[in-house]
Amino acid sequence: MATLTVALIVGAVLFGIGLYGALSQTNLVMIMMGVELMLGAAMVNLVAFWRFLHPEVYAGQMFVLIVMTVMALEMTVGFGIATGRFRAKGSVEMEEAGDLKG
Amino acid sequence: MITATLTILGPLAAVVLILLLRRGASALALLGTAAGLVGAGFALAGMANGARYAATLPGLPGLPLRLVVEPLTAVLSALVAVVGFLVVVYAVGYMKVEDGKVRSFAQVSFFLAAMQALVLAGDWVLLLAAWELIGVSSYLLIGFHLDRPAAASGAARAFLYTRSADLGLYAAIFVLVAGTGTSEIPATFDVGGPSATAAGLLLLLAAAGKSAQAPLHGWLQDAMAGPTPVSALLHSATLVAAGAILLIRAYPLLPPGVLLVVGLLGGLTALVTGLVALAQTDLKRLLAASTSSQYGFMLLALGAGGPFGALAHLVAHAAMKSALFLGAGFFQHARGSTAFDHLTGAGREHRRVFLGFVVAGLALPGVPPPGGVWAEDAVLAAAFGAEDAWAFVPLAILGTLLTGAYVARALRLLWRGEGRDTPVAGASWMGAGLAALAVLAATLGAALPPLARLLGAETEGLGLGAVFGLAATLAGLTVGWYVSPGRLLGPLRGLAESGFRIGGGFDGLVARPALATARVLSVFDDSIHAVVLGVGRLGFAAGRASRLADERGIDGLISALVDGVRRLGGRARELQSGLVHKELLLAVVGAALIFLLLATGL
Numbered sequence: 001m002a003t004l005t006v007a008l009i010v011g012a013v014l015f016g017i018g019l020y021g022a023l024s025q026t027n028l029v030m031i032m033m034g035v036e037l038m039l040g041a042a043m044v045n046l047v048a049f050w051r052f053l054h055p056e057v058y059a060g061q062m063f064v065l066i067v068m069t070v071m072a073l074e075m076t077v078g079f080g081i082a083t084g085r086f087r088a089k090g091s092v093e094m095e096e097a098g099d100l101k102g
Numbered sequence: 103m104i105t106a107t108l109t110i111l112g113p114l115a116a117v118v119l120i121l122l123l124r125r126g127a128s129a130l131a132l133l134g135t136a137a138g139l140v141g142a143g144f145a146l147a148g149m150a151n152g153a154r155y156a157a158t159l160p161g162l163p164g165l166p167l168r169l170v171v172e173p174l175t176a177v178l179s180a181l182v183a184v185v186g187f188l189v190v191v192y193a194v195g196y197m198k199v200e201d202g203k204v205r206s207f208a209q210v211s212f213f214l215a216a217m218q219a220l221v222l223a224g225d226w227v228l229l230l231a232a233w234e235l236i237g238v239s240s241y242l243l244i245g246f247h248l249d250r251p252a253a254a255s256g257a258a259r260a261f262l263y264t265r266s267a268d269l270g271l272y273a274a275i276f277v278l279v280a281g282t283g284t285s286e287i288p289a290t291f292d293v294g295g296p297s298a299t300a301a302g303l304l305l306l307l308a309a310a311g312k313s314a315q316a317p318l319h320g321w322l323q324d325a326m327a328g329p330t331p332v333s334a335l336l337h338s339a340t341l342v343a344a345g346a347i348l349l350i351r352a353y354p355l356l357p358p359g360v361l362l363v364v365g366l367l368g369g370l371t372a373l374v375t376g377l378v379a380l381a382q383t384d385l386k387r388l389l390a391a392s393t394s395s396q397y398g399f400m401l402l403a404l405g406a407g408g409p410f411g412a413l414a415h416l417v418a419h420a421a422m423k424s425a426l427f428l429g430a431g432f433f434q435h436a437r438g439s440t441a442f443d444h445l446t447g448a449g450r451e452h453r454r455v456f457l458g459f460v461v462a463g464l465a466l467p468g469v470p471p472p473g474g475v476w477a478e479d480a481v482l483a484a485a486f487g488a489e490d491a492w493a494f495v496p497l498a499i500l501g502t503l504l505t506g507a508y509v510a511r512a513l514r515l516l517w518r519g520e521g522r523d524t525p526v527a528g529a530s531w532m533g534a535g536l537a538a539l540a541v542l543a544a545t546l547g548a549a550l551p552p553l554a555r556l557l558g559a560e561t562e563g564l565g566l567g568a569v570f571g572l573a574a575t576l577a578g579l580t581v582g583w584y585v586s587p588g589r590l591l592g593p594l595r596g597l598a599e600s601g602f603r604i605g606g607g608f609d610g611l612v613a614r615p616a617l618a619t620a621r622v623l624s625v626f627d628d629s630i631h632a633v634v635l636g637v638g639r640l641g642f643a644a645g646r647a648s649r650l651a652d653e654r655g656i657d658g659l660i661s662a663l664v665d666g667v668r669r670l671g672g673r674a675r676e677l678q679s680g681l682v683h684k685e686l687l688l689a690v691v692g693a694a695l696i697f698l699l700l701a702t703g704l
Contacts, residue, residue, distance in 0.1 A: 024683075026683060028682070097682070
């Protein structure tokens with residue numbers, strides 16, 4: 001029942017929801033959540049390709065682990081910035097964050 | 103040849119030196135004219151020994167300038183040199199009380215050089231050039247007293263009259279050169295046919311203008327505004343003589359029909375201007391009218407077929423008339439005017455000057471002892487010997503009668519009456535010139551037979567002409583002495599006094615057409631001026647248009663480019679909003695594009 005097609009459809013749906021969230025939200029936290037969703041969709045796809053096409057090669061699993069690490073790092077840095085921004089300005093609304101614009 | 107060219111170069115060198123040194127003008131002019139005199143004397147002596155010279159000077163390409171020294175030109179050259187020298191001697195005295203020595207002596211010397219060139223020219227082109235030069239120098243000399251309106255208008259009138267007539271010379275030379283293909287004077291005499299007639303009549307027009315023949319005689323009266331030595335020079339051997347000289351030299355060219363016209367014109371002029379002379383109230387104006395009259399005699403003799411008679415009269419008249427003018431100038435300095443009202447009794451006061459005046463005056467109509475009788479006889483003999491004697495003889499006799507009458511009138515007015523004199527400065531120089539010319543006038547008759555031999559002309563004995571001439575002269579003198587011109591001329595007097603200026607004068611013949619031409623030319627000139635200005639304006643407009651194109655076009659293009667770049671930059675800046683979600687969107691769009699490219703298989 002659980003075929004490659006089903007896994008890919010789930011991944012695509014997740015990616016779409018994440019992309020929409022990242023583009024439509026103005027809150028930094030919400031944007032990062034969208035990005036998390038897109039990365040998650042990418043990992044679902046990677047796992048599905050490994051499991052249904054080349055289960056004997058472990059490189060696929062390694063790739064998923066690296067992406068997970070990158071995700072954790074991104075979360076750390078992103079929430080650090082959000083916390084700092086909130087402390088400095090009292091808001092994490094991205095519409096107001098144009099300070100570095102030339 | 104060198105001695106002959108000295109006649110031209112001597113006065114010319116004097117002009118240059120006078121203008122360069124600007125002092126000692128009288129001495130330099132004397133030296134220059136003396137050199138010319140010596141040259142002319144040697145040339146004449148050479149002629150007597152049978153020598154003939156001709157020289158070709160480099161001129162225009164294909165038109166070399168030729169000088170010829172042959173008996174006729176040598177005699178004329180000697181005449182000009184002698185009269186010129188004596189007049190300059192006189193002028194040294196005359197100019198002592200006048201201003202402008204440098205100018206006057208330079209102009210007189212230049213005049214003499216030009217006249218010698220005219221006389222010696224063996225080529226129509228050189229003759230024309232000399233003719234023009236004497237025209238311009240006579241204009242300068244007549245207008246010598248620049249500040250006097252009479253002098254200025256007299257000079258302008260003389261210039262206009264003679265210049266208009268000069269066109270005849272131009273046309274004649276054109277006809278001759280076109281007909282024969284050469285500009286050498288003797289060679290063009292063979293032209294023959296209608297060309298000869300046309301050229302002859304055109305030459306007559308030029309000569310009538312210069313020699314003040316009717317109806318172009320008016321200017322000579324007004325030319326009296328110049329200084330007296332200048333008048334003497336103009337009337338005796340130079341300007342006015344140029345016309346007669348031209349016709350004498352061109353005599354072989356003239357066909358019989360033209361000769362008849364020449365003779366009749368001369369005879370009529372002798373009569374008309376004789377009447378004018380009789381009515382004048384000014385000594386110099388009387389002499390001027392007399393000059394026209396005497397040149398009329400020369401043309402009469404020429405027309406009657408006696409070129410030697412014309413030449414003899416020209417030579418004799420040169421001496422007589424210059425002596426008369428010099429005497430008039432002396433009286434002018436003594437009384438401050440030449441009007442007869444101021445001159446009454448002047449002759450009685452200055453008896454020696456008056457003696458010279460009388461000698462020259464009596465020679466004019468041909469009273470036997472002085473030399474004029476020979477010349478007068480030569481003219482009358484020619485008239486009697488002509489085919490058309492019926493026309494020429496009465497004119498000649500009447501002209502002689504009138505000459506006697508006006509000479510007698512002038513002498514009487516100078517002798518009778520009382521007047522107060524002022525001392526005359528430079529009397530010795532003036533007297534010397536006058537005395538020499540009076541002696542010449544008295545004795546020149548003796549020189550005519552050898553002159554005739556030199557020129558190869560035969561002189562006739564004293565025949566019928568001499569008797570008639572003498573009778574007419576004596577009758578004229580008697581009438582002139584005893585009868586006042588008022589009674590003599592009757593109703594004609596006013597007309598004669600103004601020089602027969604019928605219907606506003608003969609100005610209408612020359613001055614008005616000349617002025618009308620001048621106006622037309624002025625309009626033409628103005629239109630050319632307008633065209634030139636238009637071209638200038640067009641250039642300005644083109645310049646302005648080009649400047650506008652630069653400012654609006656090129657500058658505009660550059661600033662438009664700058665604006666465009668700036669606006670584009672503005673647009674590009676708007677993309678860089680610094681808003682995360684917008685830049686994320688850009689990234690997504692970019693990624694989508696890249697995917698699309700990869701998917702289409704590029």
